[in-house]
Amino acid sequence: MKNILLQGFEELGISAPETACDALKTYFECLEEKNKVMNLTAISGEEDVARLHFLDCAAMLKSVDLEGKRVIDVGTGAGFPGMVLKILVPSAEFTLLDSLNKRIDFLARVSEKLELEGIDCVHARAEEAAAEMGGTFDVATSRAVARLNVLCELCLPFLKVGGVFAAMKGPDCAEELKEAENAIKILGGRVKETVSYTIPGTDISHSIVLIEKIKPTHPKYPRKWAQIKKQPL
Secondary structure, three states: OHHHHHHHHHHHOOOOOOOHHHHHHHHHHHHHHHHOOOOOOOOOOHHHHHHHHHHHHHHHHHOOOOOOOEEEEEOOOOOOOHHHHHHHOOOOEEEEEEOOHHHHHHHHHHHHHOOOOOEEEEEOOHHHHHHHHOOOEEEEEEEOOOOHHHHHHHHHHHEEEEEEEEEEEOOOOHHHHHHHHHHHHHOOEEEEEEEEEEOOOOOOEEEEEEEEEOOOOOOOOOOOHHHHHHOOO
């Protein structure tokens, strides 16, 4: 796994702490063990997890500077991309948010095992947590959670003005971007750019949509989940 990761980091053009490979290996072992009793990820095995999870998440660092930033990973699941990014950028403060307590318990144990500081594993729904934590983060991110118009309502309220929402998407997200134009405008955002990349060692391409927060989000957002789902902005 170490060679795959080091070659991947080099190909992506990112630097990682000396401790990163060992920490990611331990994280992988925790994932594999927990996956026996709980469906955390459909991807397994050292090479696939290293490439399709760890390096895929790491690719964000080509586009977003997380050093010293306050970051929230909305719908973190098994910790992607938040746990991976925390391991790669120890100076950032991370909140890993998920609605399933079993996942949060798992991530809390992993962070304790890795002796990570500046990481908060929170069990809550995004649309409810925003009432307390809205407007306090420099960066929000989400991977494989929902369509972009829905994600924007869940994520943009967490950001300070001047912050960035980095949405990890598939290779062709033009349709989702078009669909999300109204939501982005209403919620105080502006599309900065879409960055495409190929996961090192594969022919799989993905995109990161970067949305700047240019004005405060109206306090009535996010709405309740039933409303968001029934009538996306």
